Every structure is written in C-alpha cells, then in structure tokens.
Amino acid sequence: MTGTTEGSAPRRTRIQQEKRELILEAALEVFSANGFRGSTIDQIAEAAGMSKPNLLYYFRRKEDIHETLMQRLLDTWLAPLRELDDIGDPLTELRSYIRRKLEMARDFPRESRLFANEILQGAPRIRPMLEGELKTLVDEKATVIKGWMRAGKIARTDPWHLIFSIWATTQHYADFDVQVRAVLGADRGGDGRFEDAARFLEQLFLDGLKPKS
Amino acid sequence: MTGTTEGSAPRRTRIQQEKRELILEAALEVFSANGFRGSTIDQIAEAAGMSKPNLLYYFRRKEDIHETLMQRLLDTWLAPLRELDDIGDPLTELRSYIRRKLEMARDFPRESRLFANEILQGAPRIRPMLEGELKTLVDEKATVIKGWMRAGKIARTDPWHLIFSIWATTQHYADFDVQVRAVLGADRGGDGRFEDAARFLEQLFLDGLKPKS
DNA sequence: CAAATTTTTGACCGGTTGGACAAACGTTAG
DNA sequence: CTAACGTTTGTCCAACCGGTCAAAAATTTG
CATH class of the missing domain: 1.10.357.10 (Tetracycline Repressor, domain 2)
Known part of the structure; x- marks a missing residue:
C-alpha cells in the first residue's frame, strides 16, 4: 500500500481487479437466484471458479460482496x-x-x-x-x-x-x-x-x- | 369434521388444529420477512410460543410448513x-x-x-x-x-x-x-x-x- | 538468479441449523 | 388408581456455513 493515498479507494493490482470482477459477476448470479441468506460463499466461489478461502482473500466477508x-x-x-x-x-x-x-x-x-x-x-x-x-x-x-x-x-x-x-x-x-x-x-x-x-x-x-x- | 374419514386428509384433534393454525400464522410472519432459507425453525417456534421439538411434532419438516x-x-x-x-x-x-x-x-x-x-x-x-x-x-x-x-x-x-x-x-x-x-x-x-x-x-x-x- | 510479495489452497474451528429421540408431563377413560 | 394416549421438552447429532490460518505456490521485483 505504497505511493499516494487515494481517498478511501484501496490500490489494487491488475489481477485483483479482474478477480474481484469475476467474483462480483458470480455473486450476482447466485445472490439474485437465492437471496443473500440463501446463498453460500461456497456457491459463489464455485461459480467464480475458485476456492472459498481464495474468494475470501479478495472479499473479507460475505457481506462485503x-x-x-x-x-x-x-x-x-x-x-x-x-x-x-x-x-x-x-x-x-x-x-x-x-x-x-x-x-x-x-x-x-x-x-x-x-x-x-x-x-x-x-x-x-x-x-x-x-x-x-x-x-x-x-x-x-x-x-x-x-x-x-x-x-x-x-x-x-x-x-x-x-x-x-x-x-x-x-x-x-x-x-x-x-x-x-x-x-x-x-x-x-x-x-x-x-x-x-x-x-x-x-x-x-x-x-x-x-x-x- | 367429525367421524367419517375424509379422503387423504389426516384426522386431527381439536388441539392439533389450533396449534397447527398457530404455527402457520407464526410461519407466515417469519417466512414473509426472511424468505424460506432465511428463516429458522427456532424463529417460527418462538413466534408461535413453543419449543422447536414441539413444533416439529405438528409439522415433521420445515418444508411441510x-x-x-x-x-x-x-x-x-x-x-x-x-x-x-x-x-x-x-x-x-x-x-x-x-x-x-x-x-x-x-x-x-x-x-x-x-x-x-x-x-x-x-x-x-x-x-x-x-x-x-x-x-x-x-x-x-x-x-x-x-x-x-x-x-x-x-x-x-x-x-x-x-x-x-x-x-x-x-x-x-x-x-x-x-x-x-x-x-x-x-x-x-x-x-x-x-x-x-x-x-x-x-x-x-x-x-x-x-x-x- | 534470489528475495520479496502476492496469490492459492488444505485443514481446521466455532457457531448454527434441521431434525431425531426418548423421557417426562398432562389428560382422560375405565 | 392406573393404563392409554396425546403433548411437551431437554438433549443430542450430523451437516452446513462463515471465516481463520499457516503454509505452499506463483508471481513480481531487484
């Protein structure tokens, strides 16, 4: 987290941008079909093609997504x-x-x-x-x-x-x-x-x- | 609703009728507010003023409710x-x-x-x-x-x-x-x-x- | 190359949830 | 009273779920 601080938006690497995008797309699919409480992190992770801990590396909590x-x-x-x-x-x-x-x-x-x-x-x-x-x-x-x-x-x-x-x-x-x-x-x-x-x-x-x- | 067996509808005592009604009223409250997967049997039981096993005595499964x-x-x-x-x-x-x-x-x-x-x-x-x-x-x-x-x-x-x-x-x-x-x-x-x-x-x-x- | 950093994963944990079960409790009929 | 039946509850369990962690793997940097 070096360089100029940018307001509140955290700096992200290219790969972070892409993976976050991928997760959000998967989450949209899962959340819209099952609701928030009806969806599990595992479902989203699978839909995004990654493991649950990996997903949680990009979004700390389910609610953040x-x-x-x-x-x-x-x-x-x-x-x-x-x-x-x-x-x-x-x-x-x-x-x-x-x-x-x-x-x-x-x-x-x-x-x-x-x-x-x-x-x-x-x-x-x-x-x-x-x-x-x-x-x-x-x-x-x-x-x-x-x-x-x-x-x-x-x-x-x-x-x-x-x-x-x-x-x-x-x-x-x-x-x-x-x-x-x-x-x-x-x-x-x-x-x-x-x-x-x-x-x-x-x-x-x-x-x-x-x-x- | 006395006497003669009626097709497939199971025979129920008066207390069963009442309690089932109570549970359905409570379940309507809880389900409509949280969705099916977002609701727990405990919530419904509490809203109906009874214990979870007691509720499950009247409805075998959550889905039945x-x-x-x-x-x-x-x-x-x-x-x-x-x-x-x-x-x-x-x-x-x-x-x-x-x-x-x-x-x-x-x-x-x-x-x-x-x-x-x-x-x-x-x-x-x-x-x-x-x-x-x-x-x-x-x-x-x-x-x-x-x-x-x-x-x-x-x-x-x-x-x-x-x-x-x-x-x-x-x-x-x-x-x-x-x-x-x-x-x-x-x-x-x-x-x-x-x-x-x-x-x-x-x-x-x-x-x-x-x-x- | 090697060091530093980022990304990925398997294993694990505590809490929750749906549901089972047997024992206790209450009620009624004989 | 007591046997039978319906009702209620405490306890328990296995599955699931959100989230942690340390360590491995990959990538970037010097």
Whole structure:
C-alpha cells in the first residue's frame, strides 16, 4: 500500500481487479437466484471458479460482496430515471423512460431480482440510500412531472405513484419472469413477450382502457 | 369434521388444529420477512410460543410448513381474479378488481411478500401450479376480457399483459412497501398512501396519461 | 538468479441449523 | 388408581456455513 493515498479507494493490482470482477459477476448470479441468506460463499466461489478461502482473500466477508454489488447496482439501476429530462415532449419522454426500464428488465433481470430481494427483506442494507439519494432523485423528477401537468402537457395525477407504477409494471417482467412465462405458456412466453409488453404498456400509460368511442 | 374419514386428509384433534393454525400464522410472519432459507425453525417456534421439538411434532419438516402455507395462500390470493365476472359493466368490473387487489396488498402484505419470495426464487415449489391452475384461470379470464374488447366496451389490448400490469401495480405496494414509504417520506408515506394509490391507479387504467385537451 | 510479495489452497474451528429421540408431563377413560 | 394416549421438552447429532490460518505456490521485483 505504497505511493499516494487515494481517498478511501484501496490500490489494487491488475489481477485483483479482474478477480474481484469475476467474483462480483458470480455473486450476482447466485445472490439474485437465492437471496443473500440463501446463498453460500461456497456457491459463489464455485461459480467464480475458485476456492472459498481464495474468494475470501479478495472479499473479507460475505457481506462485503453484497455491499459492493449493491452500490454498483443502484447507480446503473437509476440511470434511466436520471435521464428523464425536462427537454423534449413530455409524453415522448415518459414513453422512452418506460421503454428503457423495460429493456433493463429484459437485459438485466439478475440485477432487478437482486434489488427486489433486498427490498422484500426490508432493505436492511440500503434503507439510508432509499431515504436519501433515491427520495431526492424521485422528488426532483416529480417536480418536473408536475410542471408538465401544470403546462397541460399530460393529465394531472400523482407523480410519485406514476413513477411507482412504471417501476412496478416494468420490473415485473424480470422479478416475476417465471410466473409470466408460466401463464403465457410455451407459445407466447418466448422472446416476443417483451415486445408485447412494450406495446401494451405504451397503450396503458398513454390512453388507458376506455374505448375510443 | 367429525367421524367419517375424509379422503387423504389426516384426522386431527381439536388441539392439533389450533396449534397447527398457530404455527402457520407464526410461519407466515417469519417466512414473509426472511424468505424460506432465511428463516429458522427456532424463529417460527418462538413466534408461535413453543419449543422447536414441539413444533416439529405438528409439522415433521420445515418444508411441510411452507408447503401448507403456500397451498392455502394461492386459494385466497386468486380469489379476486376468480370474482372477475362477465356480468356487469366491464370498466366497473376491472375497476373493482383493481380495488380488491389493492386492498389485499394493504391488508395481507405478508401473504404478498411470501408469494413474491417464492416467485423470485424461481417458484421451485409451486411451478406446476403456475403452469396448471393459474394459467387456466388467467386464460379463462383473458377470454372474458377479449369479449369485452370485441363488444367495444374497453379498448383493445393484450388481456394477459393487462392482468400482469394489475398484479404488478397493486402488489408493488405490499412487496416494495419499504421503498414506497422511503420515497414518499414521513408526511405522505402514512396510511393515506393506499388511497392515493387507488386514485392514481383508477385514473391510469381508465384514462391513461394523455391530457384531456 | 534470489528475495520479496502476492496469490492459492488444505485443514481446521466455532457457531448454527434441521431434525431425531426418548423421557417426562398432562389428560382422560375405565 | 392406573393404563392409554396425546403433548411437551431437554438433549443430542450430523451437516452446513462463515471465516481463520499457516503454509505452499506463483508471481513480481531487484
């Protein structure tokens, strides 16, 4: 640990970087499938192709892996919401936010499930982040949305619950994937289900269910 | 429940009935908060006010408790969907289905979380039921909804994804309760959040976000 | 090369967990 | 009272799990 001290981030060798990455990837697989308490260090080590003590050389405690994973996750997970911008047509903005979120559910289901697992258990490890960083971000975007409503660009509703409903409907396709596939069956449960979902959600959020008449 | 032997259901004394009920209530509390693997028999026993061997006298294995719980759960959990009827105004029917589901999320959050936990882990213990009983029920209701669409009573969309979206948006308030409260904050995260959610969801599903103009 | 440092591993440990078991306890019927 | 039956508990065990440690192996450095 020589040379210039770098804030709090420890210096790491190239091999440490790679192995840590390997472990985090394996841990994401295992944690998202079994939850934190349901996963064992041995499982993660095996998935990463190394022995348990070797893994513990890179991460001292099981919780350290989970914590690191969680920190990285939140950044990428909230990126779509951060991109929700005041410039451009409101309805278009919301539509692309929904689309981006749905794509994340499709492309990063493990991340979604890891997050869902944490929240389901009461978010013991990230509650401060929810009440701090997340709340701030959502409040900020809610203000933007309220502006759109005042300007008559979208219908008046509760912006917070609107955001909740977008989270719920999109992440559902990652978190409840097994159920979705089971209900849709072999024929409709294939790759096309995300396109069907995208079409449906667009209509739901824009027009609702009332008939044109 | 006296006298005659009833198929495969084992005969039980009154005290057995009561204690089993007590255990299932305690297990619901513990399982829904910690997941299956995250819960210990000791925890359940303590929550039920008895010793571990005593608990194991009523349920031979930990998994038996979970299985029994799961079977009962599914019945009550799908009741609102079963009630979705072809009689009455379609939009009203859907609106009350959403309301009933939201009430269940409010009144039975533990059941919702238990179910979510199971699905998240890949539904190892109830997959057959999803592909069988659940799929049948949903397909049946999808047909009803399709009829409404053909009759011009509601807009044309994918009935399956419509049902998914109702599940997702309502159960979100039970499964992600911690997050919802954190984001809404102390002032808006109180008991009123379910009424706000009900109002929002009604508007979303009926009219969508497009402004009246 | 050899010394120093980093990486990997086998063996081990203490605590926990699911579950077995026999003995004790309580209750009821004869 | 006592025998029979249902209930409860203390004790025990084997498997598992998170984590330690010292020593070997590999790699880097001089």
